[in-house]
Amino acid sequence: MKVKICGITSLEDAQAAVRAGADLLGFNFYPASPRYISPQACRAIAEVLRPTGVCLVGVFVNAGVEEVRSTLAECGLHLAQLSGDEPPEVLAELGGLAFKALRPADSQALDGMLARYPARASAPAWLLDAARPGEFGGTGQSADWRLAAGLAARAPLLLAGGLKPENVAAAVRQVRPWGVDVASGVESTTGRKDFHKMVEFIQAARRADLAAEPASAPRAGKYGPYGGQFAPEVLMPALAELEEAYAAAQSDAAFQAEFERLLAEYVGRPTPLSYAARLSEALGGARIYLKREDLAHTGAHKINNALGQALLARRMGKRRIVAETGAGQHGVASATAAALLGLECVVYMGEVDIARQQPNVQRMRLLGAEVRPVQSGSRTLKDAVNEAIRDWVANVGGTYYLLGSALGPHPYPAMVRDFQSVIGREARAQILAQAGRLPDACIACVGGGSNAIGLFQAFRADPGVALVGVEAGGEGLATGRHAARFGDPRKGRPGVLHGTFTYLLQDADGQVAQTHSISAGLDYPAVGPEHAFLHDSGRAEYTSAEDGEALAAFQMLARTEGILPALESAHAVAEAVRRAPKMSRGSILLVNLSGRGDKDLDTVLGLLDRQTGGAQ
Amino acid sequence: MNAPRDLNRKPTGLERIRAAFQAANRAGRAALMPYFTLGYPDAAASLEVIAAIAGAGADLIELGVPFSDPLADGPTIQRSTQAALEQGMTVRGCLELTARLRERGVSQALLLMGYANPMLAYGVELYAADAARAGADGLIIPDLPLEEAAQAQAACLANGLALVYLLSPASPPERIAAAAGATSGFLYLVSLNGVTGARSRLPEGLEGFVARARAAARTPVAVGFGISTPEQAAQVGRLADGVIVGSALIDSVSRSAQPARAAAEFVGNMLSALSPQPPGKGAGERSFVGEN
Numbered sequence: 001m002k003v004k005i006c007g008i009t010s011l012e013d014a015q016a017a018v019r020a021g022a023d024l025l026g027f028n029f030y031p032a033s034p035r036y037i038s039p040q041a042c043r044a045i046a047e048v049l050r051p052t053g054v055c056l057v058g059v060f061v062n063a064g065v066e067e068v069r070s071t072l073a074e075c076g077l078h079l080a081q082l083s084g085d086e087p088p089e090v091l092a093e094l095g096g097l098a099f100k101a102l103r104p105a106d107s108q109a110l111d112g113m114l115a116r117y118p119a120r121a122s123a124p125a126w127l128l129d130a131a132r133p134g135e136f137g138g139t140g141q142s143a144d145w146r147l148a149a150g151l152a153a154r155a156p157l158l159l160a161g162g163l164k165p166e167n168v169a170a171a172v173r174q175v176r177p178w179g180v181d182v183a184s185g186v187e188s189t190t191g192r193k194d195f196h197k198m199v200e201f202i203q204a205a206r207r208a209d210l211a212a213e214p215a216s217a218p219r220a221g222k223y224g225p226y227g228g229q230f231a232p233e234v235l236m237p238a239l240a241e242l243e244e245a246y247a248a249a250q251s252d253a254a255f256q257a258e259f260e261r262l263l264a265e266y267v268g269r270p271t272p273l274s275y276a277a278r279l280s281e282a283l284g285g286a287r288i289y290l291k292r293e294d295l296a297h298t299g300a301h302k303i304n305n306a307l308g309q310a311l312l313a314r315r316m317g318k319r320r321i322v323a324e325t326g327a328g329q330h331g332v333a334s335a336t337a338a339a340l341l342g343l344e345c346v347v348y349m350g351e352v353d354i355a356r357q358q359p360n361v362q363r364m365r366l367l368g369a370e371v372r373p374v375q376s377g378s379r380t381l382k383d384a385v386n387e388a389i390r391d392w393v394a395n396v397g398g399t400y401y402l403l404g405s406a407l408g409p410h411p412y413p414a415m416v417r418d419f420q421s422v423i424g425r426e427a428r429a430q431i432l433a434q435a436g437r438l439p440d441a442c443i444a445c446v447g448g449g450s451n452a453i454g455l456f457q458a459f460r461a462d463p464g465v466a467l468v469g470v471e472a473g474g475e476g477l478a479t480g481r482h483a484a485r486f487g488d489p490r491k492g493r494p495g496v497l498h499g500t501f502t503y504l505l506q507d508a509d510g511q512v513a514q515t516h517s518i519s520a521g522l523d524y525p526a527v528g529p530e531h532a533f534l535h536d537s538g539r540a541e542y543t544s545a546e547d548g549e550a551l552a553a554f555q556m557l558a559r560t561e562g563i564l565p566a567l568e569s570a571h572a573v574a575e576a577v578r579r580a581p582k583m584s585r586g587s588i589l590l591v592n593l594s595g596r597g598d599k600d601l602d603t604v605l606g607l608l609d610r611q612t613g614g615a616q
Numbered sequence: 617m618n619a620p621r622d623l624n625r626k627p628t629g630l631e632r633i634r635a636a637f638q639a640a641n642r643a644g645r646a647a648l649m650p651y652f653t654l655g656y657p658d659a660a661a662s663l664e665v666i667a668a669i670a671g672a673g674a675d676l677i678e679l680g681v682p683f684s685d686p687l688a689d690g691p692t693i694q695r696s697t698q699a700a701l702e703q704g705m706t707v708r709g710c711l712e713l714t715a716r717l718r719e720r721g722v723s724q725a726l727l728l729m730g731y732a733n734p735m736l737a738y739g740v741e742l743y744a745a746d747a748a749r750a751g752a753d754g755l756i757i758p759d760l761p762l763e764e765a766a767q768a769q770a771a772c773l774a775n776g777l778a779l780v781y782l783l784s785p786a787s788p789p790e791r792i793a794a795a796a797g798a799t800s801g802f803l804y805l806v807s808l809n810g811v812t813g814a815r816s817r818l819p820e821g822l823e824g825f826v827a828r829a830r831a832a833a834r835t836p837v838a839v840g841f842g843i844s845t846p847e848q849a850a851q852v853g854r855l856a857d858g859v860i861v862g863s864a865l866i867d868s869v870s871r872s873a874q875p876a877r878a879a880a881e882f883v884g885n886m887l888s889a890l891s892p893q894p895p896g897k898g899a900g901e902r903s904f905v906g907e908n
């Protein structure tokens with residue numbers, strides 16, 4: 001779904017529109033328009049905007065070919081929108097440079113116009129606006145959406161006319177246009193754009209578009225529009241082999257029995273569900289229960305998935321596994337599973353993470369794994385994934401890539417979810433047994449999203465249970481230093497990274513953004529594709545906790561419950577700390593304590609030292 | 617969308633690519649397709665280097681569009697794209713450089729090689745339209761397999777651009793057939809299981825792989841990844857219709873104080889290695905599998 005913000009008259013508004021996520025910007029050269037801008041002023045704005053990659057459109061009314069051509073060139077614009085009564089020859093002469101704005105009164109008028117103005121070869125083919133004799137667009141009236149729907153089915157249509165944040169979703173659902181065009185609907189006063197209205201408009205349009213995606217014939221590995229297999233060709237056969245092997249393992253009772261046996265006898269499952277009495281008391285609201293993945297062998301939920309996949313690797317006859325790790329928990333879990341099953345193990349880890357998660361680096365080495373430092377890019381989890389995939393590409397025959405979260409190309413997101421869904425299955429039975437009812441909300445931190453999806457899965461069909469994912473708010477969403485893919489609409493937009501289409505923190509040029517979090521395991525620019533779907537469909541909600549809140553929650557849990565949580569898990573605790581006081585004493589929050597905090601002691605002690613140092 | 621395309625006389629991207637392979641074929645050799653990163657070491661210098669590559673007689677040129685996370689690339693190309701991004705290169709900047717190459721008279725077939733996400737962020741339809749307008753002839757998108765390519769395919773078709781699919785030695789017969797059927801311009805054979813980067817030896821089994829691909833192909837087949845020396849190029853040139861060289865060229869340009877000159881020399885050496893021995897008239901026409 002493309003969004004065009006039209007009638008830009010200042011650089012400030014233009015930049016706000018780009019930040020809000022606009023794809024096209026319109027500049028109106030019709031002198032009678034209240035949003036008129038001179039070519040000189042437009043040129044100054046266009047110069048600044050060109051590097052952002054947005055498409056810049058000049059809007060003309062009854063201008064001649066030469067005027068259009070020279071204005072486009074002079075201002076550095078990409079396309080012309082012809083909003084007047086231009087004869088078809090003007091359009092033909094401008095070739096691919098221009099598209100026509102149509103303002104038909106009825107279907108007969110539209111047919112006449114289409115005979116004169118055939119679809120442009122590339123998108124948008126046309127713009128459709130409301131009819132209002134004697135005026136040339138921007139009238140604030142709605143176009144005929146029924147006519148528009150017919151047109152949109154033929155070629156990429158840009159829909160205009162009276163759109164605003166409140167009605168754009170309905171328009172998108174009915175018309176299914178290529179893009180939507182808005183001017184007055186996102187203004188505070190005529191000619192002045194309002195940033196928040198633009199964000200609201202763009203999000204409403206995009207969500208409606210994604211939700212209206214045809215539900216028929218879903219491809220394996222797609223979650224609505226998300227997921228898929230955006231992988232280099234070398235890996236496609238390997239992914240097919242994996243998909244097949246996983247399907248076979250799923251229906252193989254012996255494989256499932258072996259997995260369950262290991263979860264019980266080796267991991268120590270089921271992990272307990274603990275009622276956090278003193279924490280709940282201190283917050284004075286909802287009762288908080290903790291799902292204790294920190295008590296699983298190796299100290300986090302990661303072992304569930306690592307064992308499942310390592311068993312699969314062995315079943316496939318692979319002797320070597322490669323893995324990426326951020327916090328080191330997945331690296332440790334992979335090294336552990338490899339040791340247990342007699343496989344060779346190489347773990348890629350960013351240099352920044354190696355420095356902040358030393359205990360886990362040492363553990364991996366003691367477990368016999370080779371830890372390869374990654375020096376490229378931001379030297380964190382994202383770059384470790386890049387290197388692990390490159391290794392897999394080069395050794396695709398005998399190597400198994402053991403991906404640590406519900407990410408990556410199909411079948412990984414589904415496979416990791418399935419191996420982690422034991423968390424939710426246990427927790428649901430435990431809360432029913434201990435509290436006699438389901439929780440009001442399930443809360444989990446979301447890095448790639450494996451502990452969260454593993455918990456959510458069992459509660460998805462329970463309408464009374466809210467599902468809450470907590471992203472890393474880092475130093476605050478406004479600072480740009482965070483990893484909140486859903487929380488920051490400016491940078492978090494659907495895109496492709498590491499083989500999957502999902503929400504991705506990126507700049508306007510599509511370059512992946514640097515992220516920041518106090519916790520290495522949440523410090524990643526993309527999120528599992530199933531979470532993207534749960535987000536858009538509204539079944540789950542996503543919030544964020546900042547570094548400071550996570551640190552405070554860490555301390556609070558330590559002092560009230562005698563538990564040092566992983567900094568990742570502390571984000572989920574922070575959300576519970578926020579919510580519980582506002583809820584009645586009868587209500588229940590179920591928090592996934594995904595891991596324990598031993599690995600984070602250096603980080604936490606360093607920060608606390610600095611805090612007390614600063615206070616003195 | 618079947619609107620008539622404007623009728624100016626410029627050849628379409630597909631036609632230009634086809635002509636490049638045919639011309640090399642008439643000269644009795646494989647086509648040489650150097651890869652160079654747009655914006656490396658900076659925008660102006662990359663323009664000079666690519667113009668020099670063209671001036672030295674390369675048949676087609678792959679223009680690398682930088683991406684922050686180039687999964688399929690080894691250290692050399694990673695460093696070059698990273699440097700280009702640090703210098704402020706953008707997708708739009710790449711399209712502008714492409715247009716500048718055309719203004720400077722570069723007439724070779726130009727293929728934009730870039731990852732999926734920057735294209736998606738730009739808008740697939742707009743990207744194809746702007747790429748065609750800038751003078752590009754085709755797109756190569758290493759992380760967009762056939763299964764995910766429908767939208768890009770339609771956009772390329774609408775703009776007369778080739779969309780080149782890749783195959784690897786691991787591709788099974790079904791995938792070879794599917795890519796051969798869908799590709800336009802040529803079929804890109806990744807010589808080995810691995811990322812880009814100069815290698816000291818050609819991979820084993822290359823001959824068989826090229827033969828399998830060629831049997832299915834309706835277009836020329838070109839081989840890339842790992843080809844570093846003129847000798848290797850000559851060997852590959854005896855098997856395939858095109859030879860793609862990237863990392864070794866970038867390495868030699870990076871080492872030199874005169875990048876454009878180094879590039880021209882590199883391309884010159886590769887071309888003479890590809891040319892039939894003894895060079896000149898009388899070299900027999902290569903047998904050339906027909907293309908559609």
Ligand SMILES: Cc1ncc(COP(=O)(O)O)c(C=O)c1O
Nearest residue numbers: 329405447448449450451521595
């Ligand atoms: C303890 C812990 N919790 C959570 C995460 C985040 O990963 P995910 O979102 O896949 O659960 C990590 C990742 O390293 C972790 O170690």
